[in-house]
Amino acid sequence: MAPARPEDIEIPTEDPQNSADAGKDFRLRSGDAAAHESPHEQFLKKSPRRLKKVVLDTSLFVNPDVRACLGDTPAEALETFLFLASQIGSLEFYMPPSIFDELLHFVERDKIPGELLVILHQKPPKKHELKCPAFLLYELIEDMRERVNKGLRLAEKAVRSAEHKKPDEIVQDLRKKYREALREGIIDSKEDVDLLLLAMELDALLITADQGLIKWAEKLGVKWLFPERFKDYLVAAVKRTKPLSEKIKKRTLTQS
Secondary structure, three states: OOOOOOOOOOOOOOOHHHHHHHHHHHHHHHHHHHHHOOHHHHHHHHOHHHOEEEEEOOHHHHOHHHHOOOOOOHHHHHHHHHHHHOOOOOEEEEEOHHHHHHHOOOOOHHHOOHHHHHHEEEOOOOOOOOOOOHHHHHHHHHHHHHHHHHHHHHHHHHHHHHHOOOHHHHHHHHHHHHHHHHHOOOOOOHHHHHHHHHHHHHOOEEEOOOHHHHHHHHHOOOOEEOHHHHHHHHHHHHHHHHHHHHHHHHHHHHHO
8 A cells, every 4th residue: 555645735736847847957957967067076976996094003103113105193194195095086085993993092083183084984893794714714714723823832931041130021012922923914903904804895905003903804816005105006096097087087088
């Protein structure tokens, strides 16, 4: 049964001539709106598949050794990124919400520019839909087993050195070596997994300084880039965008 029309709402009958005129007016208004769009905006609407996707890690902005090419502080690094990214029409930038939360530990929420929320898309990976190859689980378990055994050997060595070193010195040395043995070169957090899965889902370029992520990105066929070259990558994209926009603009003027 079709839903009944409310009694207090009048739906006027359409006159065929008025409908035709309205359709014509709508097409004219649509044409005027399209005329006001920039050639670059029109190009993006016609060619959405040409946009390449890039997934960003917080290390680009918070790691002092990595962010040097973008700025001295996380805030300066973000400003440089926004300045360059806003000029690029061929790239889309993504960051999992869990990684964005990490970024907020280094940059005050009130100081985050509104442009960042437009340019940098926050998107979680589709955890219940993505499929990972079984070898990933086998290699991860084998890797963890080797690391645990290495950690035990380091602990045994630290105990044997108790006669020759002070307790504080032993603990400090053990923590450093234990961290290197168990955490370097491995994905050891949910945030790492979010980055890896999102890059897989989007077939995106992963930008990170985490050696564990880079290692597993190579295993899974995920594209990645040295973070030290990220600024050069953005500058090159800006240079490629400008000639393309000029070409589209000339083509549009010729057609008009």
